[in-house]
Amino acid sequence: MLKAKRASMYLFLSLAAFVSIFPFFWMIVSATNRSVDVTQGRLLPGSHLLDNLRNLTSSVDIWNAMGNSAKISITTTLLAMLIASLAGYGFEIYRSKAKDVVFSILLLSMMIPFAALMVPLYRMFGKITNFFPTFGIDTPAAVVIPTFTTAFLIFFFRQSTKMFPRELLEAGRMDGLSELGLFFRIYLPTMKTTYAAAAIITFMSSWNNYMWPLVILQTPENQTIPLLISNLGSGYSPDYGLIMMAIVISTVPTALVFFLMQKHFVAGMVGSVK
Protein backbone atom coordinates (compact mmCIF):
# COMPACT_ATOMS: atom_id res chain seq x y z
CA MET A 1 0.00 0.00 0.00
CA LEU A 2 2.69 2.42 1.08
CA LYS A 3 4.89 1.29 -1.79
CA ALA A 4 2.12 1.85 -4.33
CA LYS A 5 1.63 5.32 -2.93
CA ARG A 6 5.33 6.10 -3.30
CA ALA A 7 5.37 4.78 -6.84
CA SER A 8 2.35 6.82 -7.86
CA MET A 9 3.98 9.90 -6.35
CA TYR A 10 7.09 9.44 -8.50
CA LEU A 11 4.97 8.62 -11.53
CA PHE A 12 2.96 11.79 -11.07
CA LEU A 13 5.98 14.03 -10.56
CA SER A 14 7.78 12.47 -13.52
CA LEU A 15 4.75 13.13 -15.70
CA ALA A 16 4.64 16.75 -14.51
CA ALA A 17 8.36 17.15 -15.15
CA PHE A 18 7.97 15.62 -18.61
CA VAL A 19 5.11 17.95 -19.55
CA SER A 20 7.08 20.93 -18.24
CA ILE A 21 10.29 20.10 -20.05
CA PHE A 22 8.95 18.68 -23.30
CA PRO A 23 8.20 22.03 -25.05
CA PHE A 24 11.80 23.11 -24.29
CA PHE A 25 13.13 19.87 -25.68
CA TRP A 26 10.94 20.22 -28.76
CA MET A 27 11.96 23.80 -29.45
CA ILE A 28 15.67 23.02 -29.12
CA VAL A 29 15.47 19.89 -31.26
CA SER A 30 13.35 21.69 -33.87
CA ALA A 31 15.95 24.45 -34.10
CA THR A 32 18.33 21.80 -35.47
CA ASN A 33 15.89 20.36 -38.01
CA ARG A 34 14.42 21.41 -41.33
CA SER A 35 10.85 22.72 -41.33
CA VAL A 36 9.67 19.55 -43.14
CA ASP A 37 11.18 17.31 -40.47
CA VAL A 38 9.47 19.35 -37.77
CA THR A 39 6.06 18.97 -39.42
CA GLN A 40 6.68 15.24 -39.70
CA GLY A 41 7.19 15.11 -35.97
CA ARG A 42 10.91 14.42 -35.88
CA LEU A 43 12.10 14.39 -32.26
CA LEU A 44 15.79 13.69 -32.81
CA PRO A 45 18.45 16.37 -33.15
CA GLY A 46 19.26 17.13 -36.78
CA SER A 47 22.17 18.68 -38.61
CA HIS A 48 20.50 21.89 -39.79
CA LEU A 49 21.31 24.13 -36.83
CA LEU A 50 23.62 26.36 -38.87
CA ASP A 51 21.26 26.43 -41.87
CA ASN A 52 18.47 27.61 -39.62
CA LEU A 53 20.69 30.23 -38.06
CA ARG A 54 21.79 31.47 -41.49
CA ASN A 55 18.20 31.59 -42.78
CA LEU A 56 17.10 33.39 -39.67
CA THR A 57 19.80 36.07 -39.75
CA SER A 58 19.29 36.65 -43.47
CA SER A 59 15.52 37.10 -43.19
CA VAL A 60 15.30 39.22 -40.03
CA ASP A 61 17.79 41.28 -38.05
CA ILE A 62 17.62 39.25 -34.86
CA TRP A 63 20.87 40.61 -33.41
CA ASN A 64 19.52 44.14 -33.73
CA ALA A 65 16.35 43.09 -31.88
CA MET A 66 18.44 41.34 -29.22
CA GLY A 67 20.49 44.53 -28.87
CA ASN A 68 17.37 46.66 -28.54
CA SER A 69 15.95 44.32 -25.93
CA ALA A 70 19.23 44.27 -24.02
CA LYS A 71 19.50 48.06 -24.06
CA ILE A 72 15.91 48.49 -22.88
CA SER A 73 16.03 45.76 -20.23
CA ILE A 74 19.34 46.82 -18.74
CA THR A 75 18.34 50.49 -18.58
CA THR A 76 14.98 49.57 -17.09
CA THR A 77 16.64 47.34 -14.50
CA LEU A 78 19.22 49.94 -13.42
CA LEU A 79 16.69 52.76 -13.14
CA ALA A 80 14.18 50.51 -11.39
CA MET A 81 16.78 49.42 -8.81
CA LEU A 82 17.78 52.98 -8.02
CA ILE A 83 14.34 54.58 -7.79
CA ALA A 84 12.55 51.67 -6.09
CA SER A 85 15.28 51.05 -3.51
CA LEU A 86 15.51 54.76 -2.63
CA ALA A 87 11.75 54.78 -2.13
CA GLY A 88 11.53 51.48 -0.25
CA TYR A 89 14.32 52.68 2.04
CA GLY A 90 12.71 56.10 2.48
CA PHE A 91 9.30 54.69 3.33
CA GLU A 92 10.72 52.32 5.93
CA ILE A 93 13.61 54.21 7.52
CA TYR A 94 11.96 57.67 7.60
CA ARG A 95 8.58 56.21 8.38
CA SER A 96 5.78 58.62 9.18
CA LYS A 97 1.98 58.49 9.13
CA ALA A 98 1.75 60.70 6.06
CA LYS A 99 4.27 58.53 4.20
CA ASP A 100 2.37 55.38 5.11
CA VAL A 101 -0.74 56.88 3.55
CA VAL A 102 1.16 57.76 0.38
CA PHE A 103 2.64 54.26 0.35
CA SER A 104 -0.77 52.60 0.45
CA ILE A 105 -1.97 54.86 -2.36
CA LEU A 106 1.05 53.77 -4.41
CA LEU A 107 0.13 50.14 -3.78
CA LEU A 108 -3.26 50.76 -5.39
CA SER A 109 -1.44 51.19 -8.70
CA MET A 110 -0.78 47.44 -8.67
CA MET A 111 -4.50 46.93 -9.29
CA ILE A 112 -4.41 48.98 -12.49
CA PRO A 113 -4.26 46.72 -15.54
CA PHE A 114 -1.77 47.80 -18.18
CA ALA A 115 -4.43 47.64 -20.87
CA ALA A 116 -6.18 50.52 -19.12
CA LEU A 117 -3.02 52.64 -19.19
CA MET A 118 -2.16 51.84 -22.79
CA VAL A 119 -4.38 54.42 -24.49
CA PRO A 120 -3.71 57.43 -22.24
CA LEU A 121 0.02 56.64 -22.18
CA TYR A 122 0.09 56.39 -25.96
CA ARG A 123 -1.58 59.80 -26.22
CA MET A 124 0.80 61.22 -23.63
CA PHE A 125 3.84 60.03 -25.58
CA GLY A 126 2.20 61.34 -28.75
CA LYS A 127 2.34 64.81 -27.19
CA ILE A 128 5.89 64.30 -25.90
CA THR A 129 6.97 63.44 -29.47
CA ASN A 130 6.20 67.03 -30.53
CA PHE A 131 8.64 68.50 -28.02
CA PHE A 132 11.22 65.81 -27.31
CA PRO A 133 11.32 63.35 -30.23
CA THR A 134 14.03 61.26 -28.52
CA PHE A 135 11.56 60.36 -25.76
CA GLY A 136 8.49 60.10 -27.97
CA ILE A 137 6.66 57.40 -29.89
CA ASP A 138 8.86 54.74 -31.51
CA THR A 139 11.87 55.29 -29.24
CA PRO A 140 13.46 52.90 -26.72
CA ALA A 141 13.16 55.65 -24.09
CA ALA A 142 9.38 55.57 -24.43
CA VAL A 143 9.43 51.85 -23.63
CA VAL A 144 11.52 52.38 -20.50
CA ILE A 145 10.10 55.57 -18.98
CA PRO A 146 6.55 54.55 -18.03
CA THR A 147 7.41 50.96 -17.08
CA PHE A 148 10.45 51.03 -14.83
CA THR A 149 8.83 52.28 -11.62
CA THR A 150 6.48 49.72 -10.14
CA ALA A 151 4.76 49.76 -6.79
CA PHE A 152 5.58 46.07 -6.55
CA LEU A 153 9.31 46.74 -6.51
CA ILE A 154 8.98 49.58 -3.99
CA PHE A 155 6.97 47.23 -1.80
CA PHE A 156 9.61 44.56 -2.28
CA PHE A 157 12.41 46.88 -1.15
CA ARG A 158 10.39 48.17 1.77
CA GLN A 159 9.69 44.63 2.97
CA SER A 160 13.38 43.74 2.74
CA THR A 161 14.39 46.95 4.52
CA LYS A 162 12.45 45.75 7.57
CA MET A 163 15.24 43.15 8.03
CA PHE A 164 18.00 45.75 7.65
CA PRO A 165 19.98 46.33 10.91
CA ARG A 166 19.42 50.03 11.68
CA GLU A 167 22.35 50.17 14.11
CA LEU A 168 24.56 50.32 11.03
CA LEU A 169 22.96 53.65 10.13
CA GLU A 170 23.60 55.05 13.61
CA ALA A 171 27.21 54.02 13.32
CA GLY A 172 27.44 55.68 9.92
CA ARG A 173 25.93 58.91 11.28
CA MET A 174 28.58 58.90 14.01
CA ASP A 175 31.16 58.66 11.26
CA GLY A 176 29.70 61.79 9.75
CA LEU A 177 28.06 60.30 6.67
CA SER A 178 25.27 62.33 5.07
CA GLU A 179 21.80 60.76 4.78
CA LEU A 180 22.41 59.98 1.11
CA GLY A 181 25.86 58.70 2.02
CA LEU A 182 24.27 56.29 4.49
CA PHE A 183 22.13 54.93 1.71
CA PHE A 184 24.89 54.47 -0.84
CA ARG A 185 27.76 53.52 1.49
CA ILE A 186 25.96 51.36 4.04
CA TYR A 187 22.49 50.29 2.91
CA LEU A 188 23.32 49.45 -0.70
CA PRO A 189 26.32 47.15 0.00
CA THR A 190 24.48 45.39 2.86
CA MET A 191 21.42 44.63 0.74
CA LYS A 192 23.22 43.00 -2.18
CA THR A 193 20.98 39.92 -2.21
CA THR A 194 17.84 42.03 -2.24
CA TYR A 195 19.19 43.99 -5.19
CA ALA A 196 20.12 40.78 -6.98
CA ALA A 197 16.63 39.36 -6.57
CA ALA A 198 14.98 42.61 -7.61
CA ALA A 199 17.26 42.92 -10.63
CA ILE A 200 16.39 39.41 -11.81
CA ILE A 201 12.66 39.98 -11.51
CA THR A 202 12.86 43.32 -13.30
CA PHE A 203 15.19 42.13 -16.05
CA MET A 204 13.01 39.11 -16.82
CA SER A 205 9.78 41.04 -17.02
CA SER A 206 11.37 43.80 -19.07
CA TRP A 207 13.00 41.35 -21.48
CA ASN A 208 9.66 39.61 -21.99
CA ASN A 209 7.47 42.72 -22.12
CA TYR A 210 5.20 42.62 -25.14
CA MET A 211 2.11 44.82 -24.92
CA TRP A 212 3.66 48.27 -24.42
CA PRO A 213 6.48 47.83 -26.97
CA LEU A 214 3.86 46.55 -29.42
CA VAL A 215 1.92 49.78 -28.97
CA ILE A 216 4.76 52.28 -28.84
CA LEU A 217 7.42 50.86 -31.20
CA GLN A 218 6.64 51.03 -34.89
CA THR A 219 9.70 50.73 -37.11
CA PRO A 220 11.39 47.33 -37.53
CA GLU A 221 14.80 48.79 -36.51
CA ASN A 222 13.43 49.55 -33.07
CA GLN A 223 11.59 46.31 -32.42
CA THR A 224 12.37 44.20 -29.39
CA ILE A 225 12.76 40.44 -29.37
CA PRO A 226 9.17 39.54 -28.35
CA LEU A 227 7.85 41.70 -31.22
CA LEU A 228 10.18 39.99 -33.68
CA ILE A 229 9.16 36.53 -32.48
CA SER A 230 5.49 37.42 -32.57
CA ASN A 231 5.85 38.64 -36.17
CA LEU A 232 7.74 35.50 -37.21
CA GLY A 233 5.07 33.33 -35.60
CA SER A 234 2.15 35.04 -37.29
CA GLY A 235 3.27 34.18 -40.83
CA TYR A 236 1.12 31.88 -42.96
CA SER A 237 3.78 29.44 -44.08
CA PRO A 238 6.09 29.31 -41.10
CA ASP A 239 9.61 27.93 -41.35
CA TYR A 240 9.56 25.98 -38.08
CA GLY A 241 13.31 25.43 -37.88
CA LEU A 242 13.96 29.13 -38.32
CA ILE A 243 11.32 30.24 -35.81
CA MET A 244 12.43 27.74 -33.16
CA MET A 245 15.99 28.97 -33.66
CA ALA A 246 14.78 32.52 -32.95
CA ILE A 247 12.87 31.38 -29.86
CA VAL A 248 15.87 29.49 -28.54
CA ILE A 249 18.11 32.55 -29.02
CA SER A 250 15.57 34.80 -27.31
CA THR A 251 15.31 32.46 -24.32
CA VAL A 252 19.08 32.19 -23.73
CA PRO A 253 19.47 35.43 -21.71
CA THR A 254 16.60 34.70 -19.31
CA ALA A 255 17.64 31.06 -18.99
CA LEU A 256 21.21 32.15 -18.17
CA VAL A 257 20.00 34.64 -15.59
CA PHE A 258 17.83 31.94 -14.07
CA PHE A 259 20.44 29.19 -13.89
CA LEU A 260 23.26 31.45 -12.71
CA MET A 261 21.18 33.15 -10.06
CA GLN A 262 18.59 30.51 -9.19
CA LYS A 263 18.94 30.98 -5.44
CA HIS A 264 18.40 34.74 -5.59
CA PHE A 265 15.56 34.27 -8.01
CA VAL A 266 13.55 32.02 -5.71
CA ALA A 267 14.47 34.12 -2.67
CA GLY A 268 13.25 37.18 -4.50
CA MET A 269 9.90 35.71 -5.46
CA VAL A 270 9.26 34.36 -2.02
CA GLY A 271 10.57 37.43 -0.22
CA SER A 272 7.84 39.48 -1.83
CA VAL A 273 5.04 37.59 -0.05
CA LYS A 274 6.51 37.61 3.42
Added chain:
Amino acid sequence: MKTADSAAGPGSADSRTFRSSRSRRFRSGLVGWLFVAAAVILIAAFYFYPMIQALILSFQTGTGINMKFNGLGNYERLFTDKIFLTAVGNTFIYLLFQVPIMIILAMFFSVLLNDRNLKFKGFFRTAIFLPAITSLVAYSIVFKYLFAPDGLVNAMLMNIHIISAPIQWISDPFWAKVTIIIAITWRWTGYNMIFYLSGLQNIDQSIYEAARIDGASAIRQFFSITIPLLKPIILFTSITSTIGTLQLFDEVMNITKGGPGSATTTISQYIYNLSFKYSADFGYAATVSYSIVIMIIILSFIQFKVAGDRNA
Protein backbone atom coordinates in the same frame (compact mmCIF):
# COMPACT_ATOMS: atom_id res chain seq x y z
CA MET B 1 35.83 60.39 15.98
CA LYS B 2 36.50 58.07 18.89
CA THR B 3 38.83 60.53 20.63
CA ALA B 4 36.37 63.37 20.19
CA ASP B 5 33.70 61.29 21.85
CA SER B 6 35.74 60.38 24.90
CA ALA B 7 37.03 63.95 25.22
CA ALA B 8 33.53 65.41 25.46
CA GLY B 9 31.99 65.54 28.93
CA PRO B 10 28.75 63.80 29.83
CA GLY B 11 26.86 67.10 29.80
CA SER B 12 27.83 68.04 26.29
CA ALA B 13 27.00 64.56 25.03
CA ASP B 14 23.49 64.95 26.44
CA SER B 15 22.89 68.30 24.83
CA ARG B 16 24.19 66.97 21.56
CA THR B 17 21.78 64.02 21.58
CA PHE B 18 18.95 66.41 22.33
CA ARG B 19 19.88 68.70 19.51
CA SER B 20 20.48 65.89 17.07
CA SER B 21 17.24 64.09 17.91
CA ARG B 22 15.27 67.28 17.23
CA SER B 23 17.07 68.05 14.03
CA ARG B 24 16.83 64.40 13.04
CA ARG B 25 13.07 64.55 13.38
CA PHE B 26 13.02 67.51 11.04
CA ARG B 27 15.45 65.85 8.71
CA SER B 28 13.55 62.59 8.71
CA GLY B 29 10.53 64.61 7.62
CA LEU B 30 12.20 66.32 4.72
CA VAL B 31 14.96 63.89 3.77
CA GLY B 32 12.50 61.00 3.89
CA TRP B 33 10.26 62.72 1.37
CA LEU B 34 13.24 63.35 -0.88
CA PHE B 35 14.04 59.64 -0.87
CA VAL B 36 10.55 58.67 -1.99
CA ALA B 37 9.91 61.71 -4.23
CA ALA B 38 11.12 60.31 -7.55
CA ALA B 39 9.08 57.11 -7.20
CA VAL B 40 5.96 58.96 -6.07
CA ILE B 41 6.18 61.41 -8.98
CA LEU B 42 6.78 58.64 -11.52
CA ILE B 43 3.90 56.48 -10.27
CA ALA B 44 1.63 59.51 -10.19
CA ALA B 45 2.67 60.49 -13.71
CA PHE B 46 2.48 57.05 -15.34
CA TYR B 47 -0.30 55.34 -13.38
CA PHE B 48 -2.65 57.78 -11.69
CA TYR B 49 -2.54 60.66 -14.17
CA PRO B 50 -3.28 58.32 -17.12
CA MET B 51 -6.14 56.78 -15.14
CA ILE B 52 -7.67 60.24 -14.72
CA GLN B 53 -7.15 60.83 -18.42
CA ALA B 54 -8.81 57.50 -19.16
CA LEU B 55 -11.75 58.43 -16.94
CA ILE B 56 -12.26 61.66 -18.89
CA LEU B 57 -11.80 59.81 -22.21
CA SER B 58 -14.36 57.22 -21.19
CA PHE B 59 -17.08 59.89 -21.44
CA GLN B 60 -15.95 61.03 -24.87
CA THR B 61 -16.39 59.77 -28.39
CA GLY B 62 -14.69 60.43 -31.73
CA THR B 63 -11.25 59.71 -33.17
CA GLY B 64 -7.86 61.41 -32.91
CA ILE B 65 -8.18 64.99 -31.71
CA ASN B 66 -11.86 65.33 -32.64
CA MET B 67 -13.17 64.11 -29.31
CA LYS B 68 -16.52 65.24 -27.98
CA PHE B 69 -18.44 64.65 -24.78
CA ASN B 70 -20.73 61.67 -24.97
CA GLY B 71 -22.13 61.45 -21.44
CA LEU B 72 -22.78 57.89 -20.37
CA GLY B 73 -23.16 56.81 -23.99
CA ASN B 74 -19.98 54.67 -23.96
CA TYR B 75 -21.05 52.94 -20.75
CA GLU B 76 -24.49 52.17 -22.21
CA ARG B 77 -22.79 50.79 -25.31
CA LEU B 78 -20.95 48.21 -23.16
CA PHE B 79 -24.17 46.37 -22.37
CA THR B 80 -25.18 45.90 -25.99
CA ASP B 81 -21.68 45.30 -27.37
CA LYS B 82 -21.56 41.62 -28.34
CA ILE B 83 -17.77 41.45 -28.63
CA PHE B 84 -17.31 43.08 -25.23
CA LEU B 85 -19.79 40.69 -23.61
CA THR B 86 -18.08 37.72 -25.30
CA ALA B 87 -14.68 38.99 -24.10
CA VAL B 88 -15.98 39.29 -20.53
CA GLY B 89 -17.52 35.82 -20.79
CA ASN B 90 -14.26 34.34 -22.12
CA THR B 91 -12.24 36.03 -19.40
CA PHE B 92 -14.54 34.57 -16.74
CA ILE B 93 -14.33 31.10 -18.29
CA TYR B 94 -10.52 31.33 -18.07
CA LEU B 95 -10.83 32.60 -14.52
CA LEU B 96 -13.26 29.94 -13.30
CA PHE B 97 -11.42 26.97 -14.81
CA GLN B 98 -7.79 27.96 -15.14
CA VAL B 99 -7.13 29.65 -11.78
CA PRO B 100 -8.54 26.83 -9.58
CA ILE B 101 -6.91 24.07 -11.67
CA MET B 102 -3.56 25.81 -11.47
CA ILE B 103 -3.74 26.59 -7.77
CA ILE B 104 -4.77 23.04 -6.86
CA LEU B 105 -1.99 21.61 -9.04
CA ALA B 106 0.57 24.01 -7.58
CA MET B 107 -0.45 23.11 -4.04
CA PHE B 108 -0.45 19.40 -4.85
CA PHE B 109 3.05 19.50 -6.40
CA SER B 110 4.39 21.49 -3.47
CA VAL B 111 3.03 18.96 -0.95
CA LEU B 112 4.64 16.10 -2.91
CA LEU B 113 7.93 17.99 -3.19
CA ASN B 114 7.92 18.84 0.49
CA ASP B 115 8.17 15.12 1.36
CA ARG B 116 11.41 14.59 3.25
CA ASN B 117 12.16 11.21 1.72
CA LEU B 118 11.61 12.26 -1.87
CA LYS B 119 14.57 11.65 -4.17
CA PHE B 120 15.52 13.95 -7.09
CA LYS B 121 13.67 16.77 -5.34
CA GLY B 122 15.84 19.48 -6.90
CA PHE B 123 15.33 18.07 -10.37
CA PHE B 124 11.55 17.89 -10.07
CA ARG B 125 11.35 21.38 -8.60
CA THR B 126 13.51 22.98 -11.28
CA ALA B 127 11.72 21.07 -14.06
CA ILE B 128 8.27 22.13 -12.93
CA PHE B 129 9.41 25.71 -12.41
CA LEU B 130 11.21 25.97 -15.77
CA PRO B 131 8.21 27.16 -17.85
CA ALA B 132 8.21 30.35 -15.76
CA ILE B 133 11.47 31.54 -17.35
CA THR B 134 10.04 31.64 -20.88
CA SER B 135 8.69 34.79 -22.41
CA LEU B 136 4.93 34.78 -22.88
CA VAL B 137 5.28 35.41 -26.59
CA ALA B 138 7.87 32.68 -27.13
CA TYR B 139 5.97 29.95 -25.33
CA SER B 140 2.73 31.00 -27.00
CA ILE B 141 4.25 30.46 -30.44
CA VAL B 142 5.63 27.08 -29.33
CA PHE B 143 2.17 26.06 -28.08
CA LYS B 144 0.50 27.31 -31.25
CA TYR B 145 2.63 24.92 -33.29
CA LEU B 146 2.42 22.01 -30.84
CA PHE B 147 -1.40 22.28 -30.92
CA ALA B 148 -1.70 22.78 -34.69
CA PRO B 149 -4.10 20.35 -36.47
CA ASP B 150 -1.10 18.41 -37.82
CA GLY B 151 0.96 19.25 -34.74
CA LEU B 152 2.73 16.99 -32.32
CA VAL B 153 -0.01 16.90 -29.69
CA ASN B 154 -2.57 15.52 -32.12
CA ALA B 155 0.00 13.09 -33.51
CA MET B 156 0.83 11.79 -30.02
CA LEU B 157 -2.82 11.48 -28.97
CA MET B 158 -3.61 9.60 -32.18
CA ASN B 159 -0.61 7.34 -31.76
CA ILE B 160 -1.77 6.18 -28.36
CA HIS B 161 -5.36 5.91 -29.69
CA ILE B 162 -6.93 8.41 -27.33
CA ILE B 163 -8.44 10.16 -30.34
CA SER B 164 -9.07 8.88 -33.85
CA ALA B 165 -9.19 12.20 -35.69
CA PRO B 166 -7.16 15.35 -35.03
CA ILE B 167 -8.69 17.84 -32.59
CA GLN B 168 -9.04 21.39 -33.94
CA TRP B 169 -7.19 22.90 -30.97
CA ILE B 170 -6.89 26.34 -32.50
CA SER B 171 -9.87 26.72 -34.81
CA ASP B 172 -12.72 25.17 -32.81
CA PRO B 173 -14.35 27.67 -30.39
CA PHE B 174 -14.42 25.17 -27.51
CA TRP B 175 -11.00 23.58 -28.01
CA ALA B 176 -9.37 26.96 -28.61
CA LYS B 177 -10.37 27.97 -25.07
CA VAL B 178 -9.05 24.65 -23.77
CA THR B 179 -5.72 25.29 -25.54
CA ILE B 180 -5.42 28.73 -23.94
CA ILE B 181 -6.19 27.23 -20.51
CA ILE B 182 -3.62 24.43 -20.99
CA ALA B 183 -1.01 26.95 -22.12
CA ILE B 184 -1.47 29.32 -19.18
CA THR B 185 -1.51 26.42 -16.73
CA TRP B 186 1.75 25.14 -18.19
CA ARG B 187 3.40 28.56 -17.87
CA TRP B 188 2.30 29.51 -14.35
CA THR B 189 1.83 26.35 -12.22
CA GLY B 190 5.51 26.02 -11.34
CA TYR B 191 5.73 29.72 -10.60
CA ASN B 192 2.90 29.50 -8.07
CA MET B 193 4.26 26.25 -6.68
CA ILE B 194 7.36 28.07 -5.40
CA PHE B 195 5.19 30.21 -3.12
CA TYR B 196 3.49 27.13 -1.67
CA LEU B 197 6.82 25.38 -1.17
CA SER B 198 8.15 28.31 0.83
CA GLY B 199 4.92 28.39 2.83
CA LEU B 200 5.17 24.68 3.60
CA GLN B 201 8.77 25.02 4.71
CA ASN B 202 7.68 27.58 7.27
CA ILE B 203 5.19 25.20 8.88
CA ASP B 204 6.51 23.74 12.10
CA GLN B 205 6.86 19.96 11.66
CA SER B 206 5.90 19.35 15.30
CA ILE B 207 2.29 20.26 14.44
CA TYR B 208 2.15 17.28 12.10
CA GLU B 209 3.80 15.02 14.66
CA ALA B 210 1.20 16.01 17.22
CA ALA B 211 -1.56 15.35 14.69
CA ARG B 212 -0.10 11.93 13.88
CA ILE B 213 -0.01 11.00 17.56
CA ASP B 214 -3.67 12.01 17.74
CA GLY B 215 -4.29 9.59 14.88
CA ALA B 216 -5.14 12.11 12.14
CA SER B 217 -4.89 10.65 8.62
CA ALA B 218 -2.73 12.28 5.94
CA ILE B 219 -5.81 13.66 4.22
CA ARG B 220 -7.18 14.97 7.49
CA GLN B 221 -3.81 16.62 8.22
CA PHE B 222 -3.84 18.26 4.79
CA PHE B 223 -7.28 19.77 5.26
CA SER B 224 -7.01 20.75 8.92
CA ILE B 225 -3.38 21.84 9.13
CA THR B 226 -1.81 22.49 5.74
CA ILE B 227 -4.67 24.38 4.09
CA PRO B 228 -5.42 26.72 7.02
CA LEU B 229 -1.73 27.54 7.47
CA LEU B 230 -1.28 28.19 3.76
CA LYS B 231 -4.28 30.52 3.68
CA PRO B 232 -2.26 33.74 3.18
CA ILE B 233 -0.42 32.13 0.28
CA ILE B 234 -3.63 30.80 -1.24
CA LEU B 235 -4.99 34.33 -1.02
CA PHE B 236 -1.84 35.85 -2.52
CA THR B 237 -1.64 33.40 -5.43
CA SER B 238 -5.33 33.57 -6.21
CA ILE B 239 -5.37 37.37 -6.24
CA THR B 240 -2.28 37.67 -8.41
CA SER B 241 -3.59 34.96 -10.76
CA THR B 242 -6.99 36.63 -10.98
CA ILE B 243 -5.42 39.98 -11.82
CA GLY B 244 -3.16 38.25 -14.36
CA THR B 245 -6.06 36.44 -16.00
CA LEU B 246 -8.17 39.59 -16.19
CA GLN B 247 -5.26 41.16 -18.09
CA LEU B 248 -4.63 38.19 -20.37
CA PHE B 249 -3.21 39.40 -23.68
CA ASP B 250 0.08 37.92 -24.94
CA GLU B 251 -1.10 34.31 -25.15
CA VAL B 252 -4.37 35.04 -26.87
CA MET B 253 -2.72 37.44 -29.34
CA ASN B 254 -0.10 34.89 -30.29
CA ILE B 255 -1.90 31.54 -30.10
CA THR B 256 -5.37 32.21 -31.48
CA LYS B 257 -5.44 35.96 -32.26
CA GLY B 258 -8.69 35.92 -30.30
CA GLY B 259 -10.37 33.58 -32.77
CA PRO B 260 -12.09 31.70 -34.12
CA GLY B 261 -14.40 34.70 -34.44
CA SER B 262 -14.06 36.16 -30.98
CA ALA B 263 -14.22 32.81 -29.17
CA THR B 264 -11.00 33.39 -27.21
CA THR B 265 -10.83 37.22 -27.17
CA THR B 266 -10.04 38.79 -23.83
CA ILE B 267 -10.88 42.26 -22.54
CA SER B 268 -7.26 43.45 -22.87
CA GLN B 269 -7.13 42.28 -26.46
CA TYR B 270 -10.42 44.01 -27.22
CA ILE B 271 -9.03 47.27 -25.78
CA TYR B 272 -5.96 46.86 -27.98
CA ASN B 273 -8.08 46.18 -31.06
CA LEU B 274 -10.39 49.12 -30.39
CA SER B 275 -7.44 51.48 -29.97
CA PHE B 276 -4.87 50.32 -32.48
CA LYS B 277 -6.45 47.88 -34.91
CA TYR B 278 -9.87 49.26 -35.75
CA SER B 279 -10.55 53.00 -36.03
CA ALA B 280 -8.71 54.28 -32.92
CA ASP B 281 -11.83 54.56 -30.77
CA PHE B 282 -9.91 55.80 -27.72
CA GLY B 283 -12.96 56.97 -25.81
CA TYR B 284 -14.76 53.66 -25.90
CA ALA B 285 -11.48 51.77 -25.31
CA ALA B 286 -11.06 53.77 -22.10
CA THR B 287 -14.59 52.81 -21.06
CA VAL B 288 -13.79 49.14 -21.59
CA SER B 289 -10.57 49.66 -19.55
CA TYR B 290 -12.55 50.93 -16.61
CA SER B 291 -14.68 47.80 -16.71
CA ILE B 292 -11.54 45.71 -15.98
CA VAL B 293 -10.48 48.05 -13.20
CA ILE B 294 -13.89 47.68 -11.58
CA MET B 295 -13.79 43.88 -11.97
CA ILE B 296 -10.32 43.66 -10.42
CA ILE B 297 -11.42 45.73 -7.44
CA ILE B 298 -14.60 43.69 -6.91
CA LEU B 299 -12.89 40.30 -7.31
CA SER B 300 -9.96 41.18 -5.04
CA PHE B 301 -12.44 42.40 -2.44
CA ILE B 302 -14.45 39.16 -2.67
CA GLN B 303 -11.27 37.07 -2.36
CA PHE B 304 -10.24 38.97 0.75
CA LYS B 305 -13.70 38.41 2.23
CA VAL B 306 -13.81 34.71 1.33
CA ALA B 307 -10.33 34.13 2.71
CA GLY B 308 -11.51 35.85 5.88
CA ASP B 309 -9.10 37.03 8.51
CA ARG B 310 -5.71 37.42 6.89
CA ASN B 311 -3.88 36.79 10.12
CA ALA B 312 -5.46 33.34 10.52
